[in-house]
Amino acid sequence: xxxxxxxxxxxxxxxxxxxxxxxxxxxxxxxxxxxxxxxxxxxxxxxxxxxxxxxxxxxxxxxxxxxxxxxxxxxxxxxxxxxxxxxxxxxxxxxxxxxxxxxxxxxxxxxxxxx
Amino acid sequence: xxxxxxxxxxxxxxxxxxxxxxxxxxxxxxxxxxxxxxxxxxxxxxxxxxxxxxxxxxxxxxxxxxxxxxxxxxxxxxxxxxxxxxxxxxxxxxxxxxxxxxxxxxxxx
Numbered sequence: 496x497x498x499x500x501x502x503x504x505x506x507x508x509x510x511x512x513x514x515x516x517x518x519x520x521x522x523x524x525x526x527x528x529x530x531x532x533x534x535x536x537x538x539x540x541x542x543x544x545x546x547x548x549x550x551x552x553x554x555x556x557x558x559x560x561x562x563x564x565x566x567x568x569x570x571x572x573x574x575x576x577x578x579x580x581x582x583x584x585x586x587x588x589x590x591x592x593x594x595x596x597x598x599x600x601x602x603x604x605x606x607x608x609x610x
Numbered sequence: 611x612x613x614x615x616x617x618x619x620x621x622x623x624x625x626x627x628x629x630x631x632x633x634x635x636x637x638x639x640x641x642x643x644x645x646x647x648x649x650x651x652x653x654x655x656x657x658x659x660x661x662x663x664x665x666x667x668x669x670x671x672x673x674x675x676x677x678x679x680x681x682x683x684x685x686x687x688x689x690x691x692x693x694x695x696x697x698x699x700x701x702x703x704x705x706x707x708x709x710x711x712x713x714x715x716x717x718x719x
Contacts, residue, residue: 528707530709536711537697537709537710537711537712538648538654538697538709539709540706540707540708540709543706551706553706584651586653586654598644598656598659599656599707600656601653601654601655602653603652603653604652604653
């Protein structure tokens with residue numbers, strides 16, 4: 496079964512540094528998403544991406560964050576000037592279509608630890 | 611009011627029991643609904659979609675009541691492997707997906 500893959504599985508970074516989280520969505524999927532989950536809390540929507548542009552973003556997704564699809568397969572989340580509170584699990588997801596009968600498939604996440 | 615609200619539990623049930631989870635959503639424009647399960651420190655995995663007509667997949671039955679803005683999940687004949695957190699998810703149109711905080715289930719031998 497095709498799957499969403501994320502790298503790295505764990506990223507440890509000093510506060511103030513920039514990090515790039517990588518995702519390879521399922522190949523025939525057209526819609527891509529990033530979520531975060533702070534330990535012990537719920538999954539929070541960050542951003543959705545379609546046709547090489549952001550479709551929607553949450554209040555969390557401020558100027559510190561950016562997303563990019565640099566080639567035909569990768570989908571990245573960049574976090575600039577990381578803060579302690581950015582420590583969380585970051586999940587990438589993809590879907591064939593948006594919502595309706597097409598659910599999102601999740602990667603197994605990148606655990607980001609900011610020191 | 612939270613956009614998607616779930617009883618956090620935990621629900622502690624013996625193997626073989628039937629257990630039901632409820633979820634309410636506040637945005638009447640929400641279009642699609644799903645149940646995901648999440649194991650500790652793992653990614654959410656789709657369990658099933660939820661339709662107004664109700665749908666069943668083996669031991670799992672999901673139901674949607676749009677009038678009451680209420681979604682349910684019924685698990686019959688619980689297995690130890692059903693122990694997880696169950697996430698209620700509402701798709702609100704556009705591209706935004708809202709997760710509930712989850713209901714924790716522990717199935718005991």
